[in-house]
Amino acid sequence: MSFTVTILGSGAAVPTLKRGTTSQFVSCQQRSILIDCGEGTQIQMRKFKVKFQGIQIILISHLHGDHVFGLCGLISTMQLLGRKEAIIVVGPVGIKEFLMNQFKITGYYNGFPIDFRELEPETSGIVFEDKCVEIQTFPLSHRIQTQGYRINEKPGKRGLDKEAFDETGISTSYIQKLISGEDVVDNEGNIVKSADVTYSPKPTKSYAFCSDTAYHTPIIESIKNVDLLYHEATFTDHESERATETFHSTAKQAATIALKSNAKRLILGHFSARYKTLEIHKEEAQSIFERVFIPEDGELFYV
Known part of the structure; x- marks a missing residue:
């Protein structure tokens, strides 16, 4: 069974004609997982032929708008299209209030069950587990509570x-x-x-998502030996002071985390719209860690 990541949005702060805000679709062992849901995520899913009615779990990293403003619209569309199956929404404290207040004000939602799993600040550990998949969370370092996630395959039968x-x-x-x-x-x-x-069963694979965050070495233990790592790289080294001020990372810092955690491959993302080209991001990251990818929205990665 395949383990894939589709980059639905790889930009920071605001959507542009080229890059949507943060969102990813992960397919692992027939489990369909959405990570973050920035504005326009459902449009991106239609554009890139992702079947969003099959999503079983939504993981939200934090409550900044470029990571959650698409969530109310997505769930409303699911309801309009007749969804009946429950969905799990995992995120920081406040995610339930954020979403349900929108539904209350618009008088719109009376649909399928939503299982909210709110995470207290500094939460680490397993947030979802079944016979095929395990999802872990760990705290990142940002201006508000922000969670990283690691998705692990479980070993299959011999x-x-x-x-x-x-x-x-x-x-x-x-x-x-x-x-x-x-x-x-x-x-x-x-x-x-x-x-x-x-x-012996085939080796298991793992994927880790780290956005948004300042350079934060405590996450290394949580993402150690991961097969594919997504780490934000909002800025280049020239803007390192700005990265520190805003609790974001540079491409070099993302690559350093990948190197220290012994990740196999690194995807950069959450790019500031100020950059017209991302070649410098790639060059700076590859000066530290070789297997670096600059994704386009819609790009599919095999874990």
Whole structure:
């Protein structure tokens, strides 16, 4: 099963003709996850052929408008199109009040259930888990409470070595236990070890999202060895003082976090609209960390 990230919006503060504000669609083990929902996110999803009615979980990093102003409209559209299934919305304290006040004032929402999971400041740990996926959160460093997220695949079942299994002569009724990693005892009292008749499952993958944040080394432990890292790079090094003042990061700082966390690949994003080209962002980041990507809106990344 594929694990992909579609960049719906990669700009900062305001939408432009080229870049929408922050939003990403993650597909992992048949789980559909939306991260942030800036203004115009549902237009971006239509443009890039993302089926938003299938979204099961929405992760909100913080309550600045360029990360949440599209949420009320998206949920309203889901309702208009007949959605009945519940949705999980995870975010900082205030996300429920923010959304429900809009619905109250407009007198509009009476649709499908919303399971709000509000995170207290400095929250770390698991915010969602099922048999296929685990989602962790960790605090970032910004002007208001901001959360990062890490999405981890869970290990799948082992693969059956049919030839080795046939040599045991035991019933096929034991297969499910064996590929689940359990040793079994047959009717004659013989022990058949799972490791002897199965293959290891494929390696699991992980994706981490870090936006918006100042350069913040405490996150390294939470994103260590991640396969794909998204880290904001609002500014180039020339604007490093501005980055510090506004609790944002430069491309070099994002690359340093990627290097120190032993990430496999790095996507930069949350670019200030003041930049007409992003070549300097890439050059500065690659001076520290080689595997750097500057995304276009709509670009698909395989984790």
